[in-house]
Amino acid sequence: VVGVSCTRFGDRYDASYGDLAREAFAGVLRDASVEADRIDAAVLATYSPGPHGGKSGASLADAIDLRARPISRVENYCATGTDAFRHAVLAVASGMHECVLALGVEKMKDRPVRGLPLEGRHPVLGRGSSAPGLFALAANRYMHEYGLRRETLARVAVKNHANGALNPLAHMRKNVSLEEVVAAPTIAAPFGVLDCCPTTDGAAAALVMPTVVAKQLGANAVRVRGVGLAVTTAKPFLDPGYGYTGFAATQHAAAQAYDMAGVRHPDREISLAEVHDCFTFTEIANYEDLGFCPKGAGPAFIDEGHSALRGRLPVNPSGGLKSFGHPIGASGLRMIFEITEQLRGRCGSRQVANAELGLAHNLGGPGAVACVVVLGKES
Amino acid sequence: VVGVSCTRFGDRYDASYGDLAREAFAGVLRDASVEADRIDAAVLATYSPGPHGGKSGASLADAIDLRARPISRVENYCATGTDAFRHAVLAVASGMHECVLALGVEKMKDRPVRGLPLEGRHPVLGRGSSAPGLFALAANRYMHEYGLRRETLARVAVKNHANGALNPLAHMRKNVSLEEVVAAPTIAAPFGVLDCCPTTDGAAAALVMPTVVAKQLGANAVRVRGVGLAVTTAKPFLDPGYGYTGFAATQHAAAQAYDMAGVRHPDREISLAEVHDCFTFTEIANYEDLGFCPKGAGPAFIDEGHSALRGRLPVNPSGGLKSFGHPIGASGLRMIFEITEQLRGRCGSRQVANAELGLAHNLGGPGAVACVVVLGKES
Numbered sequence: 209v210v211g212v213s214c215t216r217f218g219d220r221y222d223a224s225y226g227d228l229a230r231e232a233f234a235g236v237l238r239d240a241s242v243e244a245d246r247i248d249a250a251v252l253a254t255y256s257p258g259p260h261g262g263k264s265g266a267s268l269a270d271a272i273d274l275r276a277r278p279i280s281r282v283e284n285y286c287a288t289g290t291d292a293f294r295h296a297v298l299a300v301a302s303g304m305h306e307c308v309l310a311l312g313v314e315k316m317k318d319r320p321v322r323g324l325p326l327e328g329r330h331p332v333l334g335r336g337s338s339a340p341g342l343f344a345l346a347a348n349r350y351m352h353e354y355g356l357r358r359e360t361l362a363r364v365a366v367k368n369h370a371n372g373a374l375n376p377l378a379h380m381r382k383n384v385s386l387e388e389v390v391a392a393p394t395i396a397a398p399f400g401v402l403d404c405c406p407t408t409d410g411a412a413a414a415l416v417m418p419t420v421v422a423k424q425l426g427a428n429a430v431r432v433r434g435v436g437l438a439v440t441t442a443k444p445f446l447d448p449g450y451g452y453t454g455f456a457a458t459q460h461a462a463a464q465a466y467d468m469a470g471v472r473h474p475d476r477e478i479s480l481a482e483v484h485d486c487f488t489f490t491e492i493a494n495y496e497d498l499g500f501c502p503k504g505a506g507p508a509f510i511d512e513g514h515s516a517l518r519g520r521l522p523v524n525p526s527g528g529l530k531s532f533g534h535p536i537g538a539s540g541l542r543m544i545f546e547i548t549e550q551l552r553g554r555c556g557s558r559q560v561a562n563a564e565l566g567l568a569h570n571l572g573g574p575g576a577v578a579c580v581v582v583l584g585k586e587s
Numbered sequence: 588v589v590g591v592s593c594t595r596f597g598d599r600y601d602a603s604y605g606d607l608a609r610e611a612f613a614g615v616l617r618d619a620s621v622e623a624d625r626i627d628a629a630v631l632a633t634y635s636p637g638p639h640g641g642k643s644g645a646s647l648a649d650a651i652d653l654r655a656r657p658i659s660r661v662e663n664y665c666a667t668g669t670d671a672f673r674h675a676v677l678a679v680a681s682g683m684h685e686c687v688l689a690l691g692v693e694k695m696k697d698r699p700v701r702g703l704p705l706e707g708r709h710p711v712l713g714r715g716s717s718a719p720g721l722f723a724l725a726a727n728r729y730m731h732e733y734g735l736r737r738e739t740l741a742r743v744a745v746k747n748h749a750n751g752a753l754n755p756l757a758h759m760r761k762n763v764s765l766e767e768v769v770a771a772p773t774i775a776a777p778f779g780v781l782d783c784c785p786t787t788d789g790a791a792a793a794l795v796m797p798t799v800v801a802k803q804l805g806a807n808a809v810r811v812r813g814v815g816l817a818v819t820t821a822k823p824f825l826d827p828g829y830g831y832t833g834f835a836a837t838q839h840a841a842a843q844a845y846d847m848a849g850v851r852h853p854d855r856e857i858s859l860a861e862v863h864d865c866f867t868f869t870e871i872a873n874y875e876d877l878g879f880c881p882k883g884a885g886p887a888f889i890d891e892g893h894s895a896l897r898g899r900l901p902v903n904p905s906g907g908l909k910s911f912g913h914p915i916g917a918s919g920l921r922m923i924f925e926i927t928e929q930l931r932g933r934c935g936s937r938q939v940a941n942a943e944l945g946l947a948h949n950l951g952g953p954g955a956v957a958c959v960v961v962l963g964k965e966s
Contacts (some may be wrong), residue, residue, distance in 0.1 A: 264664045266821035266955035276839040278816035279956075280670050283660045285643045291659050295674065301681035304814075304847075435683075437657035442645035460655040468683075576645035577658075 209583065210427035211240025211415040212545040217533040218379040219317055220409035225258055229271035229313045232411035232538075240415045240427060242307065244272070247415070249305040250279040253292035253312035253537035262537075268311060278305075285572025286484065287437070288312065289412070289540020290579035294435045296416045306421060312542075313411035314535035339486065340404055342445055342574045344396035347489035349452035351398065353504075356492070358398055360507045362389035364488035365402050365530055367510065371517055372527020374558040379408045379533030403488040408533025412541035414548070422586075430551045433565065434471070434582040436464025444575045455571055457578035458497035462569075465580040466499075471565070474499040478521060478582075480550055480560045482543035484571040485528040491515075494569060495523070498580070522560045525550065543568035544581065551585045588962065589806035590619025590794040591924040596912040597758040598696055599788035604637055608650035608692045611790035611917075619794045619806060621686065623651070626794070628684040629658040632671035632691035634915035641916075647690060657684075664951025665863065666816070667691065668791070668919020669958035673814045675795045685800060691921070692790035693914035718865065719783055721824055721953045723775035726868035728831035730777065732883075735871070737777055739886045741768035743867035744781050744909055746889065750896055751906020753937040758787045758912030782867040787912025791920035793927070801965075809930045812944065813850070813961035815843025823954045834950055836957035837876035841948075844959040845878070850944070853878040857900060857961075859929055859939045861922035863950040864907040870894075873948060874902070877959070901939045904929065922947035923960065930964045 213235025215228055223231065237244060250268060257263040265279030284291040289312040296310040350356050366386055372378035384402055392400035422429040438460030444450050462474070471477045483498065485491035492506035500521055501509045509515055515523035526532055526546040529539060547566035549555050568581045592614025594607055602610065616623060629647060636642040644658030663670040668691040675689040729735050745765055751757035763781055771779035801808040817839030823829050841853070850856050862877065864870035871885035879900055880888045888894055894902035905911055905925040908918060926945035928934050947960045 264662060264821065264952060264956065265818045266664070266952055269818040269955075270821050275819055276817045276835070278673070278843075279818040280674065280816070281662045283643060283662060285645070294657070295659065295677075298674075298677050298681045298683060301683060302677045304677060304680060437659070438655045439644045439648040439658040440654055442643070442649050456655070464657075573643060573645055576648075577643065 209414050209432065209544065209548050210417050210422045210425065210429045211236045211242065212413065212548040213239055214377055214412040214542050214545040215410050216377050217408050217410035217535065221317065225262055225313060225315045226271035228315070228409065228411035229268060229311060232311055232313065232413040233272040236309070236413040236415050242415060244274065246307045247274060247309050248307055249277055249299050250274060250309040250311065251292040251295045252279060252281045253288045253310065253541060254281060254314060255283055255285065255288045255536035258315045258318060285577055286486065286536050287540065287570035287572035287577045287579040288537040290543065290568055290570040290581055291437055293414055293540060293544055293581060294437055294579060297432050297435055300416045300418055306417060308416045309413060310416065310541060311411065311413040312538035312540060314537045315409050316407045316535055317409050340396040340399055343487045343489060344399050345445060346452045346493065347398055350489065353453055354507065356507045358390060359386060360511055361398060361403060361488040362386050363510050364485060364491045365389045367516055368485060368524050368528040368530035371525050371558055372531025375527050375532065378527040378531050379406055380531045399487055405486050405529035405534040408535045410533060410535040410538045410542065412538045412545050414541055414544045428552055429586050430548050430583045431586050433584040434465035434469030436461040437577070437579040438464065439577045440575065442573060442576050454493045454497050455575040455578060457575055458494060458569065458571060461578040461580040462498050465582050469582040471582065475501060475521065477565055478567050479563045479565050480522045480525060481567040481569065482526060482546050483523055483569040485524055485530050486534060490571060491523065498567065498569060517558060517560065525555065525558050525560050540568065540570045540579065547583050551583060588793050588811065588923065588927050589796050589801045589804065589808045590615045590621060591792065591927040592618055593756055593791040593921050593924040594789050595756050596787050596789035596914065600696065604641060604692060604694045605650035607694070607788065607790035608647060608690060611690055611692065611792040612651040615688065615792040615794050621794060623653065625686045626653060626688050627686050628656055628678050629653060629688040629690065630671040630674045631658060631660045632667045632689065632916035632920060633660060633693060634662055634664065634667045637694045637697060663956055665865065665915050666919065666949035666951035666956045666958040667916040669922065669947055669949040669960055670816055672793055672920060672923055672960060673816055673958060676811050676814055679795045679797055685796060687795045688792060689795065689920060690790065690792040691917035691919060693916045694788050695786045695914055696788050719775040719778055722866045722868060723778050724824060725831045725872065726777055729868065732832055733886065735886045737769060738765060739890055740777060740782060740867040741765050742889050743864060743870045744768045746895055747864060747903050747907040747909035750904050750937055751910025754906050754911065757906040757910050758785055759910045778866055784865050784908035784913045787914045789912060789914040789917045789921065791917045791924050793920055793923045807931055808965050809927050809962045810965050812963040813844035813848030815840040816956065816958040817843065818956045819954065821952060821955050833872045833876050834954040834957060836954055837873060837948065837950060840957040840959040841877050844961050848961040850961065854880060854900065856944055857946050858942045858944050859901045859904060860946040860948065861905060861925050862902055862948040864903055864909050865913060869950060870902065877946065877948060896937060896939065904934065904937050904939050919947065919949045919958065926962050930962060
């Protein structure tokens with residue numbers, strides 16, 4: 209990864225879909241010290257095309273004036289961003305392309321994304337099948353089985369807001385207290401509004417090249433150590449065999465990425481992680497599914513401060529979806545941006561100490577798909 | 588390419604989105620003599636997700652019961668199918684995957700696809716910006732500049748219907764006469780209804796593996812000689828510099844694919860082609876853009892019978908979009924199916940003689956994107 213960029217996330221009524229893409233594109237070229245002409249293929253990450261852009265590769269071509277080259281749109285629920293990055297890696301690894309752009313952009317404030325698609329109509333789940341409602345089912349089951357407390361969920365929000373408050377690009381740059389999170393209006397019990405990530409506009413990008421070419425360029429690069437993507441089913445919550453306390457897609461995707469990266473003990477080898485905290489509970493499930501702690505130990509992992517900025521495995525030093533916001537196609541590339549900048553040691557007040565190996569993780573749909581990327585410091 | 592398949596195209600009210608995907612999947616496994624378990628990644632080609640499927644990789648996972656593996660959805664206007672195939676090729680070439688499925692499926696009869704997205708509103712083009720209306724502008728300009736006659740356009744429909752009548756999987760298996768095409772109700776002058784491809788349901792698939800593995804398997808394989816994809820702009824028809832008589836995206840994509848395949852004289856080296864004949868005029872423009880004949884010589888190419896089934900460069904021996912139908916995400920893979928079967932010599936009454944090198948070509952949007960694939964006989 210020779211360059212990364214991220215726009216300011218938030219209520220970006222000041223910027224069109226194309227404006228956001230251009231802002232991310234200019235940023236990634238500047239960061240990589242690469243001319244636009246050098247890019248020989250691109251992947252656009254957009255989940256829900258808006259009325260003025262986002263469908264097909266041509267919308268990116270027009271936004272950034274990149275012509276006569278392959279540009280594809282990849283869509284994979286909320287894992288769209290990391291999956292687009294994965295395709296950029298495949299394109300470079302194939303030897304068919306030498307400089308591939310992955311760019312994620314989403315305008316969500318102009319037109320809200322519809323509810324998660326659930327096929328058919330379940331007698332109970334058919335009503336209230338919004339994302340908060342679905343993930344709340346998992347949180348409730350986990351509370352029942354493992355004794356997770358409301359305050360522990362809230363602690364995830366407190367941590368991620370504290371990190372995001374340090375981040376000039378985050379959507380919600382404010383600290384929240386445990387009391388505020390617990391007292392916030394209920395969205396879907398146990399989640400209050402501060403347990404849920406906001407709806408956000410934004411764009412982010414990464415530029416991938418072969419290691420040898422990156423070295424010739426003298427790029428401040430990080431190395432792709434592993435990628436994994438796993439799909440389970442579009443409707444795990446309707447599967448009678450589903451246990452509701454974790455996400456198999458994450459476990460499979462992590463196994464693939466760890467295998468490729470040669471990571472055997474993620475809890476000791478991974479220095480920091482950006483994980484998919486669409487809801488506070490999701491982050492706790494991710495600790496376990498990614499192997500940062502054993503099953504059932506997720507609550508203690510946050511309670512004991514291990515995932516804090518100065519903990520032994522900082523999680524979401526950027527502020528996470530929780531405070532950064534979640535413009536769907538952009539989020540995965542925003543994570544790649546954060547991990548790359550952390551490995552380069554350029555994160556100032558939110559810099560993680562001894563960042564050697566970083567992980568980015570997206571979870572899409574109601575646990576339908578997960579993508580994991582492991583990036584390492586270039587030695 | 589170790590296996591291909593194609594469902595019957597048409598009014599498939601008998602089959603759901605998932606049924607069509609399953610039918611194509613069973614076909615490709617049977618054709619390749621490969622077990623489902625061997626597939627280690629997949630790419631889903633769907634342009635317009637319907638109410639019961641098509642969004643994200645998970646809809647394919649559920650349809651064909653392929654779990655815990657990477658499945659991505661690729662979307663690129665009407666080039667979605669060939670682009671998904673291109674991504675399967677990249678994934679295999681990367682060395683990260685050994686057996687990759689590309690599967691295209693579209694249900695168009697249940698819910699029509701909306702008009703082509705044109706950003707903003709042009710005073711003239713803003714009204715009537717349907718696909719027939721846009722391509723008719725190009726046809727009219729070409730008629731003006733090169734003296735193309737109405738009867739020559741009709742001859743493309745006559746040829747492709749004659750080929751499709753021989754094809755048990757085609758949507759419209761009937762011969763049409765020159766008089767019928769010319770006398771058919773006008774859709775957008777000069778196009779009558781028989782100059783336009785129909786709206787269709789269908790699915791098609793291809794399985795890609797490394798050459799050495801295909802040989803070990805003893806597969807009846809064809810070799811990927813070249814792939815190319817080029818995006819120009821989402822709205823070439825609104826570009827004041829656009830000449831309206833051809834499609835730059837096709838020219839660029841072909842140049843990429845020919846370069847990779849070592850093809851210097853496509854008019855002599857390509858044995859047969861499946862090209863994007865969404866309208867009769869499009870096929871004539873494609874002859875020129877793909878280098879089968881010089882600029883302006885497209886009308887003579889059809890008039891003199893060169894693109895006929897027994898001509899020197901048969902085009903759309905399958906029947907083309909014109910008679911086969913155009914379920915958007917499936918069409919490109921249906922072309923890969925036809926070229927593969929032709930190179931294998933298994934096309935019976937529509938078999939092209941001496942098929943050594945075949946080309947598949949999709950054109951997407953209003954000339955916004957094109958994808959070209961060159962396949963060769965395995966020696």
